[in-house]
Amino acid sequence: xxxxxxxxxxxxxxxxxxxxxxxxxxxxxxxxxxxxxxxxxxxxxxxxxxxxxxxxxxxxxxxxxxxxxxxxxxxxxxxxxxxxxxxxxxxxxxxxxxxxxxxxxxxxxxxxxxxxxxxxxxxxxxxxxxxxxxxxxxxxxxxxxxxxxxxxxxxxxxxxxxxxxxxxxxxxxxxxxxxxxxxxxxxxxxxxxxxxxxxxxxxxxxxxxxxxxxxxxxxxxxxxxxxxxxxxxxxxxxxxxxxxxxxxxxxxxxxxxxxxxxxxxxxxxxxxxxxxxxxxxxxxxxxx
Amino acid sequence: xxxxxxxxxxxxxxxxxxxxxxxxxxxxxxxxxxxxxxxxxxxxxxxxxxxxxxxxxxxxxxxxxxxxxxxxxxxxxxxxxxxxxxxxxxxxxxxxxxxxxxxxxxxxxxxxxxxxxxxxxxxxxxxxxxxxxxxxxxxxxxxxxxxxxxxxxxxxxxxxxxxxxxxxxxxxxxxxxxxxxxxxxxxxxxxxxxxxxxxxxxxxxxxxxxxxxxxxxxxxxxxxxxxxxxxxxxxxxxxxxxxxxxxxxxxxxxxxxxxxxxxxxxxxxxxxxxxxxxxxxxxxxxxxxxxxxxxxx
Numbered sequence: 001x002x003x004x005x006x007x008x009x010x011x012x013x014x015x016x017x018x019x020x021x022x023x024x025x026x027x028x029x030x031x032x033x034x035x036x037x038x039x040x041x042x043x044x045x046x047x048x049x050x051x052x053x054x055x056x057x058x059x060x061x062x063x064x065x066x067x068x069x070x071x072x073x074x075x076x077x078x079x080x081x082x083x084x085x086x087x088x089x090x091x092x093x094x095x096x097x098x099x100x101x102x103x104x105x106x107x108x109x110x111x112x113x114x115x116x117x118x119x120x121x122x123x124x125x126x127x128x129x130x131x132x133x134x135x136x137x138x139x140x141x142x143x144x145x146x147x148x149x150x151x152x153x154x155x156x157x158x159x160x161x162x163x164x165x166x167x168x169x170x171x172x173x174x175x176x177x178x179x180x181x182x183x184x185x186x187x188x189x190x191x192x193x194x195x196x197x198x199x200x201x202x203x204x205x206x207x208x209x210x211x212x213x214x215x216x217x218x219x220x221x222x223x224x225x226x227x228x229x230x231x232x233x234x235x236x237x238x239x240x241x242x243x244x245x246x247x248x249x250x251x252x253x254x255x256x257x258x259x260x261x262x263x264x265x266x267x268x269x270x271x272x273x274x275x276x277x278x279x280x281x282x283x284x285x286x287x288x
Numbered sequence: 289x290x291x292x293x294x295x296x297x298x299x300x301x302x303x304x305x306x307x308x309x310x311x312x313x314x315x316x317x318x319x320x321x322x323x324x325x326x327x328x329x330x331x332x333x334x335x336x337x338x339x340x341x342x343x344x345x346x347x348x349x350x351x352x353x354x355x356x357x358x359x360x361x362x363x364x365x366x367x368x369x370x371x372x373x374x375x376x377x378x379x380x381x382x383x384x385x386x387x388x389x390x391x392x393x394x395x396x397x398x399x400x401x402x403x404x405x406x407x408x409x410x411x412x413x414x415x416x417x418x419x420x421x422x423x424x425x426x427x428x429x430x431x432x433x434x435x436x437x438x439x440x441x442x443x444x445x446x447x448x449x450x451x452x453x454x455x456x457x458x459x460x461x462x463x464x465x466x467x468x469x470x471x472x473x474x475x476x477x478x479x480x481x482x483x484x485x486x487x488x489x490x491x492x493x494x495x496x497x498x499x500x501x502x503x504x505x506x507x508x509x510x511x512x513x514x515x516x517x518x519x520x521x522x523x524x525x526x527x528x529x530x531x532x533x534x535x536x537x538x539x540x541x542x543x544x545x546x547x548x549x550x551x552x553x554x555x556x557x558x559x560x561x562x563x564x565x566x567x568x569x570x571x572x573x574x575x576x577x578x579x580x581x582x583x584x585x
Contacts, residue, residue: 014384014385015385018386021383021385021386021387022386022387022388024380025380025381025386025389025392026392028392029392029395029396032395032396032455032458033395033398034414035402035407035410035411036398038410038413038422039410039413042413052418052420053416053420053421054413054415054417054418054420055414055421055422056420056422056425104306105303105304107303108299108300108301108303108304112296112299112300113300114297114300117300120304123307126315129512129567129570130315130319130563130567131512131515131516131539132516133518133539133542134539134542134562135314135315135319135559136542136543137542137546137555137556137559138318138321138322139318141321141552142317157310157314158310158314160306160310161306161310191294191295191299191302192294192299192302195303216400216401219403220404220405222404222405222519223518223519223522237403237405238404238405238406241405241406241409242405242523242527245409245526259405259406259409259410262403263402263406266401266402267398267401270394277397277401278394278397278463281397281460282460282463282464282467
């Protein structure tokens, strides 16, 4: 740890800088949390006020109501919990498959020398460098041609060998001594058995970090599922919430309370495993 | 001849096969078809080669310069905000006098947990055009100004988009800078102190050069993120087109032409132009900052 910049200060000055820093970051922290506070406050008021007033922090005993949440949990005629279940399902399956396939590929790059290796690895880097948004239309047409539109496979398939994950796993595996693989061969393991039985168990920390990154991406994924999914019953939470803002229904009751309930599970997970989240999200390097 | 699946010659290809297949089927094909379609007029059941007509049409398309202007302004502003400020905040959080920095780091990180849908929705209503919305009521009560029609005017709308981006990405950029700062050996700072360098000199001549890889990396991904921005503006205007296209970005224009109007040829031409712009901007950036030298090592 390189703690440095104010080290030449006298103890008194030290304390003053410390107080100023804490004040500054408290103010900054409050500003950063304002959007969360404002949506939670608004979710506890009559939803009619959203259109009239937007989000603000005013709430009183007269305006306080749990109607939105009551409608969300017992209102019946909406698909929110179907979307919630879909989101959980898609996130879990996509994360598990992406981790497995990407580590499988990363292992190939880390532990073997073969013809074309550099070229193929350059292709991994190229995929990292092309914004997906540019390719979404032709990719969408392909998914339709494969009859995978409106399926979760169609959402997952193009990203199962995830370039960032491959890159990260390759990096991680390069630090593992090659002797493990040789020992496995002597013991009669097949090339694939070595990966499945010897290597995968040591990759747990890498899976944890990348799992948080891929999981967050999948849970919050928006544009691609928006294209692929057409059936309301198949929607994930982000797509479902967006549909509530559509031209046919401005269902703010459900929209605001539903949005709060979308962030809540991640917040809880974040407070339980904060360190892993921060590590995980900083390993997954590209913004998405 | 029988191929032995389990030989050390064949196994590596089986390992990289999933990537190669997905790369060929989805990425090579998509890039190829973007290039081809950009020279075609694509309508259902009727594909015609029209040469450079799509590109000519773009020159006369009044949306195109607006989309380019918005995207460029957005990218430049996010670069100006999302590198110097997170760097400064990271240095401050890392200072010896700072207490409970983990708590503040966590708070600044939290927006990242929020999907663009919820973030966009929240900002849309915080910057609502009524007197009572959070931002307008602060402006009216504190500064006595008038309410701002945030999402109807060009520059206010740009401020909302850039604020949204800053809110979402400041935290993670701070984390990147913090991990960069922690990899600088303490001895270097001690040596500087012995040489009599003051705080600013140490920051300027030691911290910044040592953080150069992090800065180059953040420049690269911010340029990609900025030039490919779409979801944020889609959410701020609830999927509708923004008044006078104040929120229209290049990718937004691809979406509008390709999905809403079915003009795949035109959309492909825009996509190809954007691809060239993105790649060349970053090549120039990497060349200027010396980022390419590092990579070739």
